[in-house]
Amino acid sequence: MKIEKIMIIGAGQMGSGIAQVCAAAGYEVILNDLTDDHLDRGMTGIQKNLSRQVSKGKLAEEELNTILNKLTVSTDIADAKECDLIIEAAVENMEIKSRIFKQLDEWAPPHAILASNTSSLPITEIAASTNRPEKVIGMHFMNPVPVMKLVEIIRGLATADEVYEEIEAVTHRLKKVPVEVNDFPGFVSNRVLMPMINEAIFTLYEGVAEKEAIDEVMKLGMNHPMGPLTLADFIGLDTCLYIMETLHEGFGDDKYRPCPLLRKYVKAGWLGKKTGRGFYEYN
Ligand code: CAA
Numbered sequence: 001m002k003i004e005k006i007m008i009i010g011a012g013q014m015g016s017g018i019a020q021v022c023a024a025a026g027y028e029v030i031l032n033d034l035t036d037d038h039l040d041r042g043m044t045g046i047q048k049n050l051s052r053q054v055s056k057g058k059l060a061e062e063e064l065n066t067i068l069n070k071l072t073v074s075t076d077i078a079d080a081k082e083c084d085l086i087i088e089a090a091v092e093n094m095e096i097k098s099r100i101f102k103q104l105d106e107w108a109p110p111h112a113i114l115a116s117n118t119s120s121l122p123i124t125e126i127a128a129s130t131n132r133p134e135k136v137i138g139m140h141f142m143n144p145v146p147v148m149k150l151v152e153i154i155r156g157l158a159t160a161d162e163v164y165e166e167i168e169a170v171t172h173r174l175k176k177v178p179v180e181v182n183d184f185p186g187f188v189s190n191r192v193l194m195p196m197i198n199e200a201i202f203t204l205y206e207g208v209a210e211k212e213a214i215d216e217v218m219k220l221g222m223n224h225p226m227g228p229l230t231l232a233d234f235i236g237l238d239t240c241l242y243i244m245e246t247l248h249e250g251f252g253d254d255k256y257r258p259c260p261l262l263r264k265y266v267k268a269g270w271l272g273k274k275t276g277r278g279f280y281e282y283n
Pocket of ligand 1: 058141142146190193225226239
């Protein structure tokens, strides 16, 4: 099967980043979301990113136009009927994802692969809401998508080998590196990353050090590009909490208990960079 046209569901930070890299790799892309407002914001982000590359001399003006011409927008999920691959990047909520996958199963042609960019929800359960679980797979991109090389590819219980191979080939065409993992809570990326972030929040909560000190230790001591508290703000504290809860519930082990300070910040609406305040303030 040849994948030519890809639909991305969700024009947020992740969805628009995925749409950008797919269009840059030469695929026809439909960016789908519920409202024109969401789509406008997503497309503005893509244009800004590409224009920045042009001003740095990393992309020619004609290439920018070629990429933008590959992108169309839609608020109708039925447009999945034209696509060979659909990558869902909507909110991290099983009920919503199951509903989307049910609709996609209805509209997408029988050969189409349905992928989810979920950061921790079980692919096997998402797949069970369709009549094509062998064609459902996880394609977990990292933020910021245009920069980060990894795509964690998650096999659900029923994912067919040829579907895995197809998605691996797409990932290579996006100039990213695929890594194969199995379907367990948090997969590999967030099983390892989130407990580290949660532990950093505990060190702040327990007064072991100031937030800047905790970040400095990890940046300079471990050569991480960002300290864990800055990274948590960047990812979104609501997302961090949601992933910790998924790990806690999925493994039933208290080592994954979310730090009370993380809960408190989320309850306060301090969700990180996107709301202007998390562990740090942003303007
Ligand atoms: N979108 C697009 N490009 C971006 C960007 C964004 N949001 N932010 C930075 N960039 C680009 C810059 O334009 C720059 O590009 P060039 O090299 O072409 O000039 C490049 O990235 C480096 O940027 P900067 O020099 O401004 O800053 P930096 O060196 O500090 O890098 C960073 C920024 C790449 C974000 C770096 O800080 C980093 O790697 N941070 C950690 C990111 C990370 O861990 N991501 C994973 C999060 S977890 C996740 O996504 C999974 C999950 O499920 C929660």
